[in-house]
Structures are given as C-alpha cells and as structure tokens.
Amino acid sequence: MKLNRWHFGLAAAALGICLGAPVLAQKPTGPVPDYSEKAEIARLERLAKEALHLNLGKEAQSGAAANFVGVRSERILFSQRLDSRTYFVQDSEFGKGKRGGVFSGPNEDLLLMARDFLRRLEIPVAEVEKAAVLQEKSQVAHLDRETNKLAVEKVEEGKRFVRFSRRVEGLPIFSSHALVGVTQDKQVGFLEVHWPRIPQETLQEAHRLAYRVQHGWRPPEQKGARVESIEAGVVHSPAVGFVMDIYPAIRVIYAPEEKQIGQKLVLYFARDGKTVPVPREYYQPADERKDERPRPAEKK
C-alpha cells in the first residue's frame, strides 16, 4: 500500500487520541479546589462555627503565615497548624469569675464533651490512650509583717481540664496530647490538640523497636543513674513550632542513683543504639555560647 500524507495524518491523530485518552480521563470533573489563602481562612472559619460553634463575631482578625492559619476576635482565638493535626482555641473569658465561667457538672459529662470536641475536629478518638480530668486548685495566704503571723485560707477549686494521651497500634505517641476546658455553657473554653498523623513507615519501625525491647534490648548505662523504664513509641515536635519532626524511638527513663537528686534523665534511642535527634520547634540552631564566663577575680 502506498502511504501518502493523508495516512500519516490519520496515524498521528489515532496515536494522539490513544496517548491523550488517559490525560483526558484524569481531568477533574468537579469544581477546581481553591488553594488560596482566602479559601484557607474561610475553611477555618467554617470549622470554628460549624464544628465547634465558636462565635467569632464580625470583627475577627485572620491570617496565615509559616505553617499556621488563625482567626481571632476580641474574645475567641482559633487556629490550626497546616503541617499537623494541631488546633488551638482560647476563650479569654473562660475561668471562674469570668463571663464564660467553667463547666460545673460531673467529670463524666466533662469527659464526654471533651471527647466530642475531638471528634468534631476529626481526631480519631480510637487513638485516645487515657483521658484524665485535671483539677486546678488554688490557695491564698496573708503574712502580717508586724506580727509575722500567717493566715492561710482553705483550698479552692478552679478550672478543670481533660487531658488526653495517645496510643496508635498499641504504641505510645509520647509527644501527642489534647487538653480541653469547657465553659459553663458547654462551649470550648480552652483547647489544645496536638495529634499529628504518624506515617506508616514510622509506626512500622516503632513496632520493630518494641520487638527489640521485648527480646532483650538493653539501653546503654548512664553514670549516676539506673534504668527505670524502657518503652518503644513515637516522639515528635511539640504543638507550637514551625517544624514537624517525627521519629520512632525507644524511650528510656533513668532514675538518679542518689535518690534525692531530681529531674530524671530521659533518652530516646534509634535501632542503632544512638539517640534520635531532638524534634525541632524551629529551623534556627540553638545559639550556643562558646566563651567561658569571667570569674570575679579575673575581671579587668
């Protein structure tokens, strides 16, 4: 068969259709997502109103910078980290003697409400390891300077918070937490949820570390201390910060040999027995001083 220009044209069109078909098939059919900062803030405001029923009023200030997006009215602050499942809420009128007051019902109700707030923020509550009610207490005393007489008043109860710790696939996520306080109207008074998604590879390695712990792994000895506990899990950057580091690690708590010396040594080990890096809060390295402090006798 004699091939002419028309045949080549037909073949090229057919090839184009074949190659183009998958591309055409991938084209989104729905509305194009809006990735603008404006949309980001609008989404946060919707979350505030619809999920948490926060009243931001009309004069809310909002913005996004670094890895945060936030909105703040005269009374309410609501923000979210963009690199982590991390939320902050503050009602400046939350507290005894303030307009928001504190929830005064039983602990069981407080626990249920706090858990519900997590659910509304799409935090997987199945990962909650432990929920504890923390009761703030306070006291006042008067010291009479002339007589040196001390009058101490009775202990009073203040705010209550529910603190959640986290476990995923049986592994403790040492750095995750949620802290929730509720107003007298059953609204969020204070909320700090730091519950980042943990990559599957990190969990896998943490499982391997847990296996090692169960099968005789021994931490290195530390001078002046003895091993108190060993547990494998995941450690990550804290709630306020501009970086999110996540490491599988074996946490070893050492108790001082001299019992009275307090603040216990804690080390986090990788599988090679070396300590994992400290999860960062920011990019800048610590500003270490290299010079030695002048002693009084050495001063010029």
Next chain:
Amino acid sequence: MRRALYLAGVLLVLGALPVSAQMRYSTGAVSTYVANGCGGPDLPLSVGVAGGFRFWYNLGGFQIVTQWNNGDVWGSDFRDGTDTDPSGGSDLPDVYFYNGHGICQNPPTAGSGDFIFTCGNFGKPDLTTIGSQSRWGNNGGQLKFAFIDASCPMDLASIQGQWFPPFQGLHMAIGHSGDVNHDTLNSSSRGSQFASRTAGLPFPFSIFWPELPVGDAWMVTGLTDVQSGVCAVAIAAGNDRNDAINRRENERVKSGWPNPTPNWFAWKWVCS
C-alpha cells in the same frame, strides 16, 4: 476584617525581629553534672531547652542579659548578696529561666527545703536552699518572674516557708511539686513551650496561639514530660488579697505591672 500576611511574617519566623529593650531576661541551664564531678545523672536536654526558651523570648522582643550553660551557671547566682553579680546573677534581669537538677524528698514536709542544684566552676556551693538563701527584687535586684524548671523546687507542703521569703519585689514564680518517686523528666520542650505561651509574640503569631498569663501558661505546659503525681505550681505575691489573686490569674510577663509589696500570696497548681 481579614488581613493577609506579608513578607514581614516570614521575616519574623526567621527571627529578624528587632529586639525591644523593654524587658530583659536570662537563662541558666545545666546539662553536665557527672563530668564536672557533681552528683548525676547528666541532663542532656537542659541546655537545648534553654535555647528554645531564648528563641521564643527573642522573637517576643526581649533583650537577653546572660545565657550561661553547665559550669558557668553558679550556685551563687541564686543566693542573696551575690545574685546581682553582673556576670550572670539571677536578680539582674526581669525574667530568669533555670533548667537543671533540684532536690526531692520522700515525701516533702512543711519544714523541707526547696533547692536549685547547679554544678558550677565557681560560685560554690552548688546547692541553694530557696527559702533561706534566695531573695529576689531586693537591694537593686530586678527579677520579676522566676521560672525554675527543675524537680521539686516548689513543693506544696513547704511553699509557705520556702517561697514567701524570696518575694522581695518578685511578681511570680513557677516550679514543680513532687517527690523522689514522682518527678519531672528532663524535657526537650516543656520550658520552650512555656516560653512560646508567655513571650507575648507580635502579630501574626498573636492570632495563632494564645499569649497566656504566667500562671495559666504553666498550668497547660508544666505537666509536659512529668511522672504521675507531679504538680505544676505557680505563685504570685500581692499588696492585698485581690492583687495577689489577680496576679496569679491574669499577670502576663509583659503586663508591666509594678512590683508588689508581698503582704499576700496566691498560688495555684494542677497535678498529673
């Protein structure tokens, strides 16, 4: 009204904020104990967490006075008479953050001491009994906020004997109550996260996480990396009852309130 953020926000993140001369702060952190011949163990995270504290306070516009680590943190820095030493006394700045060892009892009683335990290359002894040796805000001292992130430096059982006397112009102090079996853990983030909530950061950070009163900030961050039974404690002094309570509940580091006459004391705590 919605406000977008510009390059300034990015610059702030990078730490390019001009430092304000409004308030001054110092840090003292001790990681090295064993190598310097003191009782151990070492606390490898202490020096780093003081760096974190400085990051947030620098971002908040505070001016640093001294930032000594390990052997350069002296016991004498915390004792009356030597605590205004220009090379690093704790009564020089408005705010002082200490991270290192303390001493715990089993259990503490009303007559027990509260301690700061350094491992200095000068200014011995390393052990300071807060109740009998520390006085802040007197004789030209400037300290308004004492942040003692050690173990058991503010035992509830002994708070009257140990913490009322040091208030000589001091506004507020924070610490932990515990015992040898219920202790704080050396933490890479407890002190720095407390700093992030108290440094009073400028816009845009001020809409991302709340600037809290000192007492509230410690109630929400002080139980990070502690064993069960440990309490985060914050204490304030006041001219009268209402003043003491108001400071305990509402005073921020940047409130700019005058020094109290320590006639009344108000403290609060929350336990893990």
